[in-house]
Amino acid sequence: MIVPSVVEGRRPKPARRGVVTYRIPDELAPLVMPPEIAARRQPAEDDPHLADQRRLFYVAMTRARDLVILSVPERIRKQRCKPSRFLSEMGLELKELRIPSYRIDGPERRAPGTPRVHLTFSAINAYLTCPLRYRLLYEDGLSVPTWYFVQFGASLHRTLEAIHRRAFAGEPVDEATALALFEECWVPFGPRSADAEQRLKETGRAYIARYVREYATSFPRVRRAELTFSYDAGDALLSGRVDLVRQAEGGGLEIVDFKTRAHGGLELTNARLQVELYAFTCENLLDDKVSRLTVHLLADGDTLDFPWNSQARQHVRHRLDEVIAGIANRQFAPNPGPHCQACDFRRLCPYASRAAHPEQAEA
Ligand code: SF4
Numbered sequence: 001m002i003v004p005s006v007v008e009g010r011r012p013k014p015a016r017r018g019v020v021t022y023r024i025p026d027e028l029a030p031l032v033m034p035p036e037i038a039a040r041r042q043p044a045e046d047d048p049h050l051a052d053q054r055r056l057f058y059v060a061m062t063r064a065r066d067l068v069i070l071s072v073p074e075r076i077r078k079q080r081c082k083p084s085r086f087l088s089e090m091g092l093e094l095k096e097l098r099i100p101s102y103r104i105d106g107p108e109r110r111a112p113g114t115p116r117v118h119l120t121f122s123a124i125n126a127y128l129t130c131p132l133r134y135r136l137l138y139e140d141g142l143s144v145p146t147w148y149f150v151q152f153g154a155s156l157h158r159t160l161e162a163i164h165r166r167a168f169a170g171e172p173v174d175e176a177t178a179l180a181l182f183e184e185c186w187v188p189f190g191p192r193s194a195d196a197e198q199r200l201k202e203t204g205r206a207y208i209a210r211y212v213r214e215y216a217t218s219f220p221r222v223r224r225a226e227l228t229f230s231y232d233a234g235d236a237l238l239s240g241r242v243d244l245v246r247q248a249e250g251g252g253l254e255i256v257d258f259k260t261r262a263h264g265g266l267e268l269t270n271a272r273l274q275v276e277l278y279a280f281t282c283e284n285l286l287d288d289k290v291s292r293l294t295v296h297l298l299a300d301g302d303t304l305d306f307p308w309n310s311q312a313r314q315h316v317r318h319r320l321d322e323v324i325a326g327i328a329n330r331q332f333a334p335n336p337g338p339h340c341q342a343c344d345f346r347r348l349c350p351y352a353s354r355a356a357h358p359e360q361a362e363a
Contacts, residue, residue: 001064002348003057004071007081012053023048057086067140071348117236117327121277125270127323132334136345139332144344151187152200153260156298157243158185159208160258164225164244173219178212179205207260207298214301221247224286231281236324242278245286252291255279255308262299271295272306273319279308280316 005011029038061068072083127134136142162181166173182205189197224245231238248254255278259271275293283290293306306312326332334351346352 001060001067002069002071003060004348005076005081006057006070006072006084006087007076008084009081010076011057011084011086012050015049054086054089057084117324119233119236119238119323120240121274124277124320124323125273127326128270128273128319129339130335130337130343131326131332132349132351133343133345134327135332142345148189148193148196148200149260151189152204155182155186156204156207156260157258158187159204160211160243161226163208163212164219164222167219168222168225173212173216175209175212178208182208210301211296211298218246221249223247223253227282227285229278229282229285233320233324235328236320238277238281238320240278240281242282245282247288248292250291252289253286254292254294255282255290256294256296258296258298260298262297263302271304273316275306276308276312276316277320280313280320 003011024032070087072087073081075081123134123138126137137144159178159182162185163173163178166177166181186201186204189200222244224242227242227245229238229240229242242255243258244256246254246256255275257271257275257278259269261269272293272295275295279290279293290308293308295304295306297303334349336351340346340349340352343349343352
């Protein structure tokens with residue numbers, strides 16, 4: 001539960017002009033309300049509007065199931081803010097609430113007996129992009145909305161999995177079959193997003209049709225579709241799913257990851273590290289050597305190819321160790337940058353604006 005703007009003027013809000021508030025005198029209360037409610041009334045409260053605001057605040061706070069976040073901005077629309085009196089009434093001093101209250105660089109390690117950290121590629125990428133973002137998502141467990149584009153990507157991945165499984169079973173997959181599979185695999189957006197759904201569904205159909213037209217000849221080379229793996233990395237356990245493993249044209253195996261996007265914004269996904277990590281963690285699960293890594297961009301039908309050799313293996317191990325050690329040592333320093341623009345926490349995060357104004361970051 002997030003209660004934003006816990007400052008004077010917002011919580012409590014000022015009373016609206018012209019609205020008369022009054023308190024029924026205690027001696028008249030039993031005449032106008034059920035006696036049990038009259039008996040529960042607090043002794044005279046100075047300001048009924050304030051009492052009402054306090055009750056509202058109490059309700060907001062007590063709806064939380066696991067975590068309450070109170071935000072106390074220093075300014076709202078350039079106006080300086082004063083922390084709400086409700087905070088001191090709760091016995092909270094502002095210095096306890098200030099961000100950063102996160103320990104961002106301390107040597108404190110996880111308590112002994114704490115389960116090993118469980119990492120996916122998304123978690124690793126979040127940490128490498130911004131350790132604070134990793135912390136908010138994976139340590140503090142904040143949820144972020146599922147955007148249409150994520151749902152769209154899930155439908156495409158389900159369709160590709162169905163296509164590749166069929167191909168692996170030796171069944172023919174032509175454009176019509178692939179589009180029928182796409183219909184079956186489509187995850188509806190919900191009634192309030194009908195326009196967006198229609199638009200993205202058309203786009204998805206075009207991506208799938210082109211993929212089948214251009215890659216049908218590679219289907220006999222499919223070896224695994226959605227290969228799940230887990231990998232013991234010492235202080236951490238890694239798991240994930242590889243979109244596709246196929247026989248590479250020049251020998252060995254090719255690991256393929258599909259992206260819904262085109263080149264634009266690809267740097268945010270760290271696509272190269274992703275396929276390298278898959279090669280690193282899946283090598284022992286496969287019956288042949290990995291010789292090629294491919295990122296397939298469905299939006300423009302383009303592919304990016306990367307080598308897999310001892311240098312790439314060392315690079316992955318190094319990055320992995322860096323992330324595992326950073327998490328074990330509780331290092332969650334914010335790393336503001338252009339990626340903040342795509343971060344779900346940018347409106348809450350006090351560091352995000354510094355990314356937009358680099359001169360403030362240096363101040
Ligand atoms: S807004 Fe930027 S600095 Fe803040 S958590 Fe997100 S990525 Fe990190």
